[in-house]
Amino acid sequence: xxxxxxxxxxxxxxxxxxxxxxxxxxxxxxxxxxxxxxxxxxxxxxxxxxxxxxxxxxxxxxxxxxxxxxxxxxxxxxxxxxxxxxxxxxxxxxxxxxxxxxxxxxxxxxxxxxxxxxxxxxxxxxxxxxxxxxxxxxxxxxxxxxxxxxxxxxxxxxxxxxxxxxxxxxxxxxxxxxxxxxxxxxxxxxxxxxxxxx
Amino acid sequence: xxxxxxxxxxxxxxxxxxxxxxxxxxxxxxxxxxxxxxxxxxxxxxxxxxxxxxxxxxxxxxxxxxxxxxxxxxxxxxxxxxxxxxxxxxxxxxxxxxxxxxxxxxxxxxxxxxxxxxxxxxxxxxxxxxxxxxxxxxxxxxxxxxxxxxxxxxxxxxxxxxxxxxxxxxxxxxxxxxxxxxxxxxxxxxxxxxxxxxxxxxxxxxxxxxxxxxxxxxxxxxxxxxxxxxxxxxxxxxxxxxxxxxxxxxxxxxxxxxxxxxxxxxxxxxxxxxxxxxxxxxxxxxxxxxxxxxxxxxxxxxxxxxxxxxxxxxxxxxxxxxxxxxxxxxxxxxxxxxxxxxxxxxxxxxxxxxxxxxxxxxxxxxxxxxxxxxxxxxxxxxxxxxxxxxxxxxxxxxxxxxxxxxxxxxxxxxxxxxxxxxxxxxxxxxxxxxxxxxxxxxxxxxxxxxxxxxxxxxxxxxxxxxxxxxxxxxxxxxxxxxxxxxxxxxxxxxxxxxxxxxxxxxxxxxxxxxxxxxxxxxxxxxxxxxxxxxxxxxxxxxxxxxxxxxxxxxxxx
Numbered sequence: 100x101x102x103x104x105x106x107x108x109x110x111x112x113x114x115x116x117x118x119x120x121x122x123x124x125x126x127x128x129x130x131x132x133x134x135x136x137x138x139x140x141x142x143x144x145x146x147x148x149x150x151x152x153x154x155x156x157x158x159x160x161x162x163x164x165x166x167x168x169x170x171x172x173x174x175x176x177x178x179x180x181x182x183x184x185x186x187x188x189x190x191x192x193x194x195x196x197x198x199x200x201x202x203x204x205x206x207x208x209x210x211x212x213x214x215x216x217x218x219x220x221x222x223x224x225x226x227x228x229x230x231x232x233x234x235x236x237x238x239x240x241x242x243x244x245x246x247x248x249x250x251x252x253x254x255x256x257x258x259x260x261x262x263x264x265x266x267x268x269x270x271x272x273x274x275x276x277x278x279x280x281x282x283x284x285x286x287x288x289x290x291x292x293x294x295x296x297x
Numbered sequence: 298x299x300x301x302x303x304x305x306x307x308x309x310x311x312x313x314x315x316x317x318x319x320x321x322x323x324x325x326x327x328x329x330x331x332x333x334x335x336x337x338x339x340x341x342x343x344x345x346x347x348x349x350x351x352x353x354x355x356x357x358x359x360x361x362x363x364x365x366x367x368x369x370x371x372x373x374x375x376x377x378x379x380x381x382x383x384x385x386x387x388x389x390x391x392x393x394x395x396x397x398x399x400x401x402x403x404x405x406x407x408x409x410x411x412x413x414x415x416x417x418x419x420x421x422x423x424x425x426x427x428x429x430x431x432x433x434x435x436x437x438x439x440x441x442x443x444x445x446x447x448x449x450x451x452x453x454x455x456x457x458x459x460x461x462x463x464x465x466x467x468x469x470x471x472x473x474x475x476x477x478x479x480x481x482x483x484x485x486x487x488x489x490x491x492x493x494x495x496x497x498x499x500x501x502x503x504x505x506x507x508x509x510x511x512x513x514x515x516x517x518x519x520x521x522x523x524x525x526x527x528x529x530x531x532x533x534x535x536x537x538x539x540x541x542x543x544x545x546x547x548x549x550x551x552x553x554x555x556x557x558x559x560x561x562x563x564x565x566x567x568x569x570x571x572x573x574x575x576x577x578x579x580x581x582x583x584x585x586x587x588x589x590x591x592x593x594x595x596x597x598x599x600x601x602x603x604x605x606x607x608x609x610x611x612x613x614x615x616x617x618x619x620x621x622x623x624x625x626x627x628x629x630x631x632x633x634x635x636x637x638x639x640x641x642x643x644x645x646x647x648x649x650x651x652x653x654x655x656x657x658x659x660x661x662x663x664x665x666x667x668x669x670x671x672x673x674x675x676x677x678x679x680x681x682x683x684x685x686x687x688x689x690x691x692x693x694x695x696x697x698x699x700x701x702x703x704x705x706x707x708x709x710x711x712x713x714x715x716x717x718x719x720x721x722x723x724x725x726x727x728x729x730x731x732x733x734x735x736x737x738x739x740x741x742x743x744x745x746x747x748x749x750x751x752x753x754x755x756x757x758x759x760x761x762x763x764x765x766x767x768x769x770x771x772x773x774x775x776x777x778x779x780x781x782x783x784x785x786x787x788x789x790x791x792x793x794x795x796x797x798x799x800x801x802x803x804x805x806x807x808x809x810x811x812x813x814x815x816x817x818x819x820x821x822x823x824x825x826x827x828x829x830x831x832x833x834x835x836x837x838x839x840x841x842x843x844x845x846x847x848x849x850x851x852x853x854x
Contacts, residue, residue: 117491122408129519137526
């Protein structure tokens with residue numbers, strides 16, 4: 100924001116405003132949190148209210164390994180953006196790729212779990228209230244992971260082509276905010292579905 | 298050939314083929330053009346929603362009337378409510394925010410111009426889909442066309458069993474899509490206000506309009522999203538056989554009510570806060586005094602935003618909550634009256650001892666003040682749970698919230714139109730037609746909505762298709778309907794004024810009202826880049842400083 104002095108008022112010496120990308124991402128996260136809150140409230144409200152089985156206690160298995168994958172991807176993306184800030188593009192690309200792999204593993208875990216629930220236990224979204232709320236909440240989160248993976252995957256080829264440098268680090272930061280949010284939501288979803296809702 | 302001439306004139310450009318002009322408007326990312334598009338879009342829907350209201354009023358004009366069928370009547374009140382909230386009030390307020398916020402904070406555009414265009418076209422698509430339901434709603438079933446489940450669409454009315462065909466799906470998708478548009482625009486407004494202010498424009502020096510739109514946008518992020526989430530759940534229920542609101546499978550219809558009103562009540566404040574913003578800009582200029590109690594106004598607005606997030610269940614007293622919930626929601630609802638009262642006193646304080654100029658914008662603001670006060674008072678009445686049990690679902694409630702929406706929001710909007718029309722088009726609105734519009738609308742409004750409280754107290758339920766004679770409702774309903782027509786005529790005067798003044802109105806110049814905020818420092822209409830050089834400000838009234846270098850506000854900062 101380059102200021103041109105007006106004849107009357109001298110511009111303030113140090114005029115700095117927040118980065119618009121970061122503010123916008125913070126707003127988006129704020130809005131998304133409200134959406135997730137509603138789904139979480141619905142899930143908790145309907146715990147134990149299904150009129151028929153299967154129940155969470157019977158069929159759910161805690162996905163510890165895939166949770167570790169997703170949570171550690173927060174660390175890798177954080178380190179990736181720190182490396183980019185210092186101009187170490189190789190380390191950035193490696194960690195960025197690792198983040199995508201970890202996120203992909205998590206989605207693979209979700210796919211395995213859903214497949215097991217559907218084909219072994221016959222639980223679909225229309226089976227009972229548990230099915231409806233479980234697939235909606237976990238599915239909404241999985242949708243956000245997928246959207247995040249798509250965005251990360253757009254950056255990767257750009258990075259390989261040498262187009263992502265230090266000057267893009269703020270934008271990469273904005274993307275990593277989103278990824279951290281997706282991870283944080285998983286902590287909530289995990290707690291609600293696999294700990295409180297059993 | 299005449300249509301070519303019209304299109305060119307509408308765009309304010311000459312010598313271009315009309316296709317090019319149209320293309321420019323459709324692909325524009327300029328915040329001023331998008332603001333105008335938002336406003337025109339809303340005005341079209343205002344006419345449609347108004348016609349729907351008139352159809353309802355003709356039907357209720359006398360007992361045992363059969364002007365329309367009961368099915369059509371249900372569609373009319375559903376479409377009227379949905380249209381007026383989502384496709385008139387929201388877009389027109391976003392339109393003004395779009396047009397004014399960058400100009401007022403000394404920016405050249407919004408933070409994300411393309412997101413801005415995308416959000417507008419999402420809203421437009423939502424509006425189109427809602428009305429496409431008249432054509433496509435019956436689907437393969439031949440059952441009903443437009444949505445007829447009421448604007449709050451309570452479960453289980455929206456389940457497949459009671460809403461066959463696609464009408465409810467069009468309603469759901471229209472609101473979901475326009476909701477995403479609203480979220481996009483809100484993010485944009487917040488990012489613009491926080492990140493694009495010109496040098497010296499600290500948060501404490503921002504015009505109140507920018508402050509209040511900042512708060513409004515923050516509320517949209519928290520209020521529209523629960524509705525979006527609830528709409529997603531409804532779609533899961535209707536398309537995937539889910540059971541969120543399916544009482545047969547243990548689901549809860551009450552949960553939908555909570556989710557809807559967690560959106561629904563903050564939404565009222567989302568709509569009224571930008572109107573507070575208009576009044577806070579217009580009243581000082583026509584009182585020739587700076588706004589009274591600027592920091593308190595900001596504080597009260599933030600306070601309203603917080604408290605209004607915890608009042609939603611006052612729409613649900615009659616579902617039978619426990620006494621703790623009733624007491625909680627009664628108290629929080631009454632508490633909202635405190636910061637709102639502070640605002641009313643601040644506007645009065647601004648006018649007190651001022652040199653009042655009764656131009657049309659000021660008249661509408663004064664109308665707003667009185668009517669919003671009365672709307673607030675009936676609101677306090679309805680916030681008391683026992684009183685609410687008696688009158689919930691009656692015409693008293695309809696009268697109350699129309700007092701807020703028409704007497705408050707629409708009056709403030711008309712004020713905004715008269716005040717900023719010169720900036721938007723470069724021409725003044727005709728003052729005589731404006732005064733005629735004001736008085737006609739005032740009379741029509743009071744005939745309709747003052748009287749409407751009485752049949753409510755006498756027990757007339759809302760959404761009723763027709764009624765028996767001999768209950769004492771006949772004359773009252775006739776007066777209400779006559780008032781509606783007077784409002785219709787007044788709105789036609791307004792529309793005629795908008796069109797007539799666009800071509801024949803006197804040139805406005807940069808600053809027709811001798812105002813103090815930055816939008817009046819540029820030409821009318823503003824150039825595409827807004828400011829040739831980015832301004833620098835040192836007080837809340839940068840133009841006052843420029844006009845009075847001997848006694849600038851910045852001296853007292």
